[in-house]
Amino acid sequence: MLAPLSSPRVPLPAIIAEAEPAVQMRFLEFFTATIRNAHTRRSYGRGCGDFLQWCADRGVAGLAQIQPIHVAAWVEELGCDVSIPSVKQRLAGVRHLFDWLVRTQVVAQNPAVSVRGPAHSVRRGKTPVLDPAEARALIDAIDVSTPAGLRDRALIGLMVYSFARVGAALTMTVDDVFVQNRRLWVRLREKGGKRHEMPCHHNLEEYLHSYIDGCGLTEDRKGPLFRTVARGTGRLSRNPLPQGNAYQMVRRRGLAAGIETVIGNHSFRATGITAYLKNGGTLERAAAMxxxxxxxxxQLYDRRSDDVTLDEVERVMI
Structure with a gap:
């Protein structure tokens, strides 16, 4: 007989906590065995936990009692509080959870499979984008006389010039910066485990060389490329920089450079792609890069149309 799996550190939803240990095991297996991406695991965990708590609050005593009408009512309520993409993501998490529970014979049917999410069509992304002058001002404003400054310039430069996602950048090791054909290259591990290699722009090459050499990372080839700063020393530790810390750094650097746009990590990817397309790059090449x-x-990252819109708005001369 399996021991109960609830823990003070990872509390199970009430419906799961009160179920048989075998059901608890299948629930945990869904998140640990079927989902490899940490962000997806966290998002699905939040959505499934919210839904099961919503059901428990309305007197649903077990997984077998959950019906499509419960899922539909939850989706309807959820739409009043969060964005449509968030509703669709959470519904996807619930749908995948019950798919797993059906396959592992915990429940007989998936109550979410017939529930339609809200309609949503996107032709333009929401990510804030900097124009080239703003991006240049932000990079130039970073004090590179410290290890933290060298690190921050290299990280921001990597996201701008190689279109790297912050998640891929922060999982890089020093070994992922290498020379090929007398040029510096970077190796990124993107979503779905896809390995992607890119040659460095000459500015990025300078930033990475200055960072790696200036912080003494050359000999630690297997260590993380972007690291936290050890408290009280001003020097880099051997701990990888968390994504939340990178976001705080980006916001801090933006404010210090006098940039009012509310930027995040993803802004630099969108900024780089838009700048590339403005300078004659093709959409197909941008997609490959x-x-x-x-x-x-x-196309969601292409903000060239913003310039046209701004010019047209100024024609309203009153």
Whole structure:
């Protein structure tokens, strides 16, 4: 007989905590065995936990009692509080969870499979984008006389010039910066485990050389490339920089440079792609450089139309 799996550190939803240990095991297996991406695991965990708690609050005593009407009512309520993409993501998590529970014979049917999410069509991304002058001002404003400054300039430069996702950048090791054909290259591990290699822009090459050499990372080839700063020393530790810390750094650097746009980590990817397209790059090449499976995804980062819109608005001369 399996011991109960609830823990003070990872509390199970009430419906799961009160179920048989075998059901608890299947629930945990869904998140640990079927989902490899940490961000997906966290998002699905939040959505499934919210839904099961919502059901428990309304008197649903077990997984077998959950019906499509419960899922539909939850989706309807959820739409009043969060964005449509968030609703669709959480519904996807619930749907995948019950798919797993059906396959492992915990429940007989998936109550979410017939529930439709809200309609959503996106032709333009929401990510804030900097114009080239702003991006240049932000990079130039970084004090590179410290290890933290060298690190921050290298990280921001990597996201701008190689279109790297912050998640891929922060999982890089020093070994992922290498020389090939007398040029510096970077190796990125993107979503789905896809390995992607890119030659460095000459500015990025300078930033990475200055960072790696200036912080003494050359000999630690297997260590993380981007690291935290050890408290009280001003020197880099051997701990990888968390994504939340990178976001705080980006916001801090933006404010210090006098940039009012509310930027995040993803802004630099969108900024780099837009600048590339403005300077004559093709959408197909941009998709390959960004490691997008489809140019439709790349189009979400293309903000060239913003300039046209701004010019047209100024024609309203009153």
């Amino acid at each position: 960004a490691n997008h499976a489809s140019t439709r995804t790349t």
